[in-house]
Amino acid sequence: MIIFGTSSSTIHPAKLDGGCCPFCKTENQMWIQGYRKYFHVFWIPFFPLWKKVYSVCSHCKGAFEKQEFNNEKLITSFENFEKNRIKIPWYHFTGIIIFLLLITLIAVLPLLTN
Numbered sequence: 850m851i852i853f854g855t856s857s858s859t860i861h862p863a864k865l866d867g868g869c870c871p872f873c874k875t876e877n878q879m880w881i882q883g884y885r886k887y888f889h890v891f892w893i894p895f896f897p898l899w900k901k902v903y904s905v906c907s908h909c910k911g912a913f914e915k916q917e918f919n920n921e922k923l924i925t926s927f928e929n930f931e932k933n934r935i936k937i938p939w940y941h942f943t944g945i946i947i948f949l950l951l952i953t954l955i956a957v958l959p960l961l962t963n
């Protein structure tokens with residue numbers, strides 16, 4: 850039996866540079882956080898699927914999705930952070946790496962034994 854499915858890893862919260870809360874209007878108290886889904890086989894991450902990021906205000910504790918942002922500064926700092934700072938962790942590709950290593954090994958082994 851092959852056990853597979855999806856799991857998720859946390860994108861650790863980080864403070865955004867600037868932007869104000871869409872709800873309480875507090876300046877410069879916005880954080881970005883979220884999670885990333887990946888596909889796993891026997892709990893080994895194979896490849897990343899999608900990520901979900903949103904913003905949290907540390908003043909009113911409200912959580913907001915990107916489409917709820919109502920000020921340009923917040924959208925800009927959120928998008929900059931999302932683009933430049935949130936990278937796919939290498940271990941989400943562990944399964945693919947193992948798979949490629951196996952293929953390489955199978956291809957190379959007959960050459961070594963000859």
Ligand SMILES: [Zn+2]
Binds near residue numbers: 873874907908
């Ligand atoms: Zn707020």
